[in-house]
Amino acid sequence: MSVSVALEVNGRAVSLELDPRTLLVELLRRELRLTGTHVGCDTSQCGACVVHVDGRAVKSCTMLAVQAAGAKVTTIEGLAQGEQLHPVQAAFRNCHGLQCGYCTPGMIMTTVDLLRRNPNPTEHEIREGLEGNICRCTGYQNIVRAVAEAAVTLREAPAASASA
Amino acid sequence: MYAFNYVRAGSVAEAVQAVPGGNFLAGGMTLLPSLKLRLARPDQLVDLAGIPGIAGIEEVGGRIVIGAMTRHSDVASSAVVRAKIPALADLAGGIGDPLVRNRGTIGGAIANNDPSADYPAAVVGFDATIITDRREIPAAAFFTGLFSTALQPGELVLRVSFPIVHRAAYVKFPSPASRYAMVGVMVVQAGRDVRVVVTGAGPCVFRLPAFEQALVANFVPAALEGLTVSADGLNQDLHGTAEYRAHLVSVMAARAVAQAQGR
Ligand SMILES: Cc1cc2nc3c(=O)[nH]c(=O)nc-3n(C[C@H](O)[C@H](O)[C@H](O)COP(=O)(O)OP(=O)(O)OC[C@H]3O[C@@H](n4cnc5c(N)ncnc54)[C@H](O)[C@@H]3O)c2cc1C
Ligand code: FES
Ligand code: FES
Numbered sequence: 001m002s003v004s005v006a007l008e009v010n011g012r013a014v015s016l017e018l019d020p021r022t023l024l025v026e027l028l029r030r031e032l033r034l035t036g037t038h039v040g041c042d043t044s045q046c047g048a049c050v051v052h053v054d055g056r057a058v059k060s061c062t063m064l065a066v067q068a069a070g071a072k073v074t075t076i077e078g079l080a081q082g083e084q085l086h087p088v089q090a091a092f093r094n095c096h097g098l099q100c101g102y103c104t105p106g107m108i109m110t111t112v113d114l115l116r117r118n119p120n121p122t123e124h125e126i127r128e129g130l131e132g133n134i135c136r137c138t139g140y141q142n143i144v145r146a147v148a149e150a151a152v153t154l155r156e157a158p159a160a161s162a163s164a
Numbered sequence: 165m166y167a168f169n170y171v172r173a174g175s176v177a178e179a180v181q182a183v184p185g186g187n188f189l190a191g192g193m194t195l196l197p198s199l200k201l202r203l204a205r206p207d208q209l210v211d212l213a214g215i216p217g218i219a220g221i222e223e224v225g226g227r228i229v230i231g232a233m234t235r236h237s238d239v240a241s242s243a244v245v246r247a248k249i250p251a252l253a254d255l256a257g258g259i260g261d262p263l264v265r266n267r268g269t270i271g272g273a274i275a276n277n278d279p280s281a282d283y284p285a286a287v288v289g290f291d292a293t294i295i296t297d298r299r300e301i302p303a304a305a306f307f308t309g310l311f312s313t314a315l316q317p318g319e320l321v322l323r324v325s326f327p328i329v330h331r332a333a334y335v336k337f338p339s340p341a342s343r344y345a346m347v348g349v350m351v352v353q354a355g356r357d358v359r360v361v362v363t364g365a366g367p368c369v370f371r372l373p374a375f376e377q378a379l380v381a382n383f384v385p386a387a388l389e390g391l392t393v394s395a396d397g398l399n400q401d402l403h404g405t406a407e408y409r410a411h412l413v414s415v416m417a418a419r420a421v422a423q424a425q426g427r
Contacts, residue, residue: 001169020170020209044197045342047263056237056266062196063267066170067189067211110263117241131343132261 010078232271
């Protein structure tokens with residue numbers, strides 16, 4: 001059996017015929033070649049695969065592509081405006097919030113959603129908000145710092161995140 | 165995953181008609197990982213996401229009614245749940261991580277009845293009613309054992325109705341890795357009744373009548389001093405021994421009473 005799946009990815013309309021078993025992350029990486037979204041565990045644990053579906057951060061390895069039919073999906077590739085990084089991306093760079101970078105797309109997508117719901121999080125709230133994202137390099141200190149810095153930038157210039 | 169057909173149901177009747185030989189698909193946070201492991205081979209998945217009227221939260225005559233497809237994150241952030249039964253908002257906000265809460269649903273969580281799941285403690289603690297496509301099931305009859313419930317094959321949970329009670333609190337000791345409850349205790353004071361309900365510790369949620377009687381007499385943490393739980397039959401795994409879990413039950417129960425007192 002195959003199913004037709006029509007959705008919007010980073011503002012672009014996409015329509016595909018897929019095996020219903022296709023995961024959202026497989027649609028993104030394999031069919032659309034958007035390889036910024038990573039697969040770390042494939043078992044819903046690590047958060048490397050986080051994307052936004054209708055504005056909510058979700059693990060794309062634990063969602064069927066067909067479940068996203070009709071939805072608007074945003075991946076890490078959809079955050080920057082041309083050459084201008086999204087404030088969360090810029091903060092991760094400024095604060096050295098990454099080492100190997102494997103977890104980073106997921107960390108950033110989770111952070112964008114976190115700061116939209118809670119624009120002024122405490123350090124504790126940041127750590128809880130990143131509960132579903134695992135990093136095996138950084139020890140998290142600079143990631144938490146990056147989220148705090150991004151929160152300040154976004155509070156001062158909220159329009160910067162409006163598109164994502 | 166083994167191959168399956170995908171059906172997006174447009175109504176409750178369509179879903180129930182399509183499901184024989186297959187599974188309902190809600191948030192997929194439990195079902196999809198188990199299909200990846202080839203633990204099941206359903207002929208079809210019947211997606212509930214397109215059915216109107218089974219997601220959302222309403223206050224109706226002294227009760228909070230939550231649609232089966234309501235996400236954990238929506239219960240956690242609901243203004244009416246926060247105001248009327250904050251213990252339930254806390255519980256939903258402590259499930260897994262934000263990404264799991266953005267997909268997982270109350271219907272899926274209770275239908276699945278994982279021994280370490282949080283919601284069963286609230287459903288039994290509040291003496292909620294489970295409304296399905298064919299009947300109403302009282303909480304006390306719903307959770308029947310390890311991963312099992314009173315649901316018949318193909319029976320669809322539509323809503324869960326929680327009475328608004330005097331005060332309640334839920335405290336859990338999460339597994340450091342998954343955040344599932346190693347032990348979670350819900351304490352509810354409803355009129356003269358007190359219910360103390362434990363999840364995570366045994367194969368299925370259970371009540372602690374001795375703790376409840378002590379709290380009916382005096383609703384303070386000190387009322388539980390000296391009361392213990394036997395480790396017999398409790399869960400034992402790499403996260404902790406049965407004895408450790410038994411100890412955690414008393415500690416979590418006292419903390420939950422202390423929290424409920426402040427409400
Ligand atoms: C990393 C991770 C951490 C987690 N941590 C926790 C935790 O700390 N605490 C906790 O309680 N849970 C936890 N969960 C589980 C989570 O709460 C899931 O939401 C829940 O197990 C299932 O809900 P679902 O909507 O995803 O259901 P699905 O996975 O879609 O379905 C689960 C089962 O229920 C059936 N079903 C679904 N909806 C209905 C319905 N309306 N009527 C009848 N049957 C139905 C399905 O057919 C299936 O058999 C975790 C999950 C993950 C992946
Ligand atoms: S790859 Fe999806 S959670 Fe790890
Ligand atoms: S930077 Fe390497 S996993 Fe996070």
